Amino acid sequence: MKMAICKRIHIIGSVGSGKTTLAKEISSRLDIPHYELDNVVWIRHKSGDIRRTEQEREEYLNSILQSDSWIIEGTHNEEWVSNCFHSAEVIFFLDTKYSIRTYRIIKRFLKQKLRLEKANYKPTVEIFFKMFKWNRYFEEVGKVNFFNKYGIHKDKIKVINNAKYIKKYFN
Template identity: 40%
Template sequence: MRKIFIIGIVASGKTTLAKRLSTQLGIPWHELDSIVHHHTLDGRNKRTPEEQVEVINDIDHSGDWIFEGVHRESYNCLLDMADTIIFLDPPLWKRKIRILTRYIKQSLGLEHCDYKSDIAMLKMMYTWTSDFEHNRPAFEAKLSLYSHKVTRVTNSEALDKILRSERVVEDSKGVTHG
């Protein structure tokens, strides 16, 4: 496990897992949101899909990595490059609670974010979650092409299992492989 792509929808736990695996394995991690929306002297700018792939390729040539983010077409190359794909798929109710909790923490200044945390963004996060569920069959079909390297994590016990070991045991409760 040296090139890891952690994928999931908003509030699925991607950043938390990426940080912990990065520390545990000594592998640098990269937020895909920062690749899409990068900071320049002029402010926060959005890269084109081609520019995003170029940045990803540059990082890939540097060696081991962990990328984490939601699915975008420009990230399809990561599905090919990764030797391990971890799909964080907690229940919808849990993600909805996490979205609200994140919004409250950001509003109180207890959690940093690189975007404007307001009611409009809160609504967008719920919309993205709803859209993901609506488009899940297409996403699942795409992911099935990589079933030999996909681990699906649906609960915190399974997540703890990943964090305790570099290899995930196939019979772990809440973890399914290909």
């Protein structure tokens, strides 16, 4: 399937795998809006984030899925996200090396603390350490769960280990 005809794209990967960067790049190239699943879960406020109820989350996600084109990215592969995988024309699974993701987590935290990079959350030491925990969990559990649950979509799953593949895919 050529990238030019894909208008419903799901990107999944661990913390620091490059999901948001890839989503922004594809979004600007194809002029398709992109959405972070974390922002479907959370309502962002300066005073602190508020978790949406399950119903609010589902309604918001369904409103995105009903549009003609979208890029949805996140680490989530729980049941509430299953319609994303079913509706997507292509699923990019970012299988970035663990060491690269670890480096990116550290780099991101430092950039956010120095206010060189915007964060959707308050970059606390607590969240910094949670990111390592989430990264390990994705490596050991999330990846396996994704392929067990959504392997039925293997015809549209593209596993990406490096950026060169994406450039080749675009060309």
